[in-house]
Amino acid sequence: xxxxxxxxxxxxxxxxxxxxxxxxxxxxxxxxxxxxxxxxxxxxxxxxxxxxxxxxxxxxxxxxxxxxxxxxxxxxxxxxxxxxxxxxxxxxxxxxxxxxxxxxxxxxxxxxxxxxxxxxxxxxxxxxxxxxxxxxxxxxxxxxxxxxxxxxxxxxxxxxxxxxxxxxxx
Numbered sequence: 001x002x003x004x005x006x007x008x009x010x011x012x013x014x015x016x017x018x019x020x021x022x023x024x025x026x027x028x029x030x031x032x033x034x035x036x037x038x039x040x041x042x043x044x045x046x047x048x049x050x051x052x053x054x055x056x057x058x059x060x061x062x063x064x065x066x067x068x069x070x071x072x073x074x075x076x077x078x079x080x081x082x083x084x085x086x087x088x089x090x091x092x093x094x095x096x097x098x099x100x101x102x103x104x105x106x107x108x109x110x111x112x113x114x115x116x117x118x119x120x121x122x123x124x125x126x127x128x129x130x131x132x133x134x135x136x137x138x139x140x141x142x143x144x145x146x147x148x149x150x151x152x153x154x155x156x157x158x159x160x161x162x163x164x165x166x167x168x169x170x
Contacts, residue, residue, distance in 0.1 A: 005056035007070050007101070011127050014103055017049050018122035029118025030111055039076035042105060042120060046074065071100040071130065079108045079123055088135065091164045095142065098133040102126075138162060 003009065021042070032038060043066065047058055059066040065073035088094040106124040111117070141162070145154050 002053060002055045005050065005054040010067065010070060010072065010103065013050060014125050017046055018105065018125040022121045025112060025115055025117035025119050027117050030116045032118060035078055035081065038109060042076045043074055065100050072103055073100055074103045076105045079106050094135045094138050094164065096134055097130055099130060101130045102128040102133060104128065
């Protein structure tokens with residue numbers, strides 16, 4: 001009988017999966033340099049790993065996140081070239097957070113010429129709570145302005161300087 005997946009179980013399984021996957025040599029990853037392809041490989045493999053033990057609804061492109069019931073999205077990024085795409089779809093998300101948590105796998109990929117395999121050494125498995133997903137520089141700057149008795153004009157000026165896409169007519 002399968003268990004229902006919880007955030008705690010997800011975190012524990014991500015850690016176990018990372019240890020196991022770090023030892024695995026995969027022929028389909030040999031020579032692959034495309035980070036998106038590596039990310040897709042790892043995301044699909046982790047989902048398959050979880051489905052063996054747990055009941056849960058897997059996310060889709062329509063839902064936007066990998067574990068919609070848990071409000072958790074999965075990201076895979078290289079330690080050598082961290083993901084540069086911005087997950088923020090709005091100014092609100094950048095200031096207040098994404099509205100969901102992140103499960104991040106950070107890997108270092110190596111190719112083995114003798115075996116013609118690739119290996120993903122997962123160096124970090126990080127869980128970022130939803131209340132910590134706002135842009136750090138943005139929120140820190142806004143807090144400093146407010147702590148220094150800044151006014152609305154100071155806030156708007158700061159947000160304009162940061163090219164924050166919002167309507168400033170208040």
